[in-house]
Amino acid sequence: MNRLDKAWKILRQGKVRITLNEEHIRQARVESEDNSKKEYGVRCVNDKDWDCDCEDYLYNYINAKGSYQCKHILAMVFKIAELKGVESQTRLKI
Numbered sequence: 001m002n003r004l005d006k007a008w009k010i011l012r013q014g015k016v017r018i019t020l021n022e023e024h025i026r027q028a029r030v031e032s033e034d035n036s037k038k039e040y041g042v043r044c045v046n047d048k049d050w051d052c053d054c055e056d057y058l059y060n061y062i063n064a065k066g067s068y069q070c071k072h073i074l075a076m077v078f079k080i081a082e083l084k085g086v087e088s089q090t091r092l093k094i
């Protein structure tokens with residue numbers, strides 16, 4: 001399964017929890033796909049870059065600084081789209 005599909009699955013399983021006021025979405029806790037006791041912290045930095053504290057992000061960030069998005073970051077972006085009502089306006093096809 002690719003990263004986008006994994007991110008979609010994470011969102012659909014209700015594992016993305018926004019931790020700040022939804023009008024100022026900047027941070028979320030995202031539950032691990034395979035270990036429900038584990039959570040990762042995703043946040044938006046400087047209004048443009050995203051980071052996550054999972055191993056995948058930390059490893060790939062070094063090679064693609066500022067442009068890498070792990071499945072947790074993608075899941076949060078999907079969550080934001082959902083909160084903003086993207087799904088109700090159009091059917092997204094990826």
Ligand SMILES: [Zn+2]
Binds near residue numbers: 053054
């Ligand atoms: Zn991550």
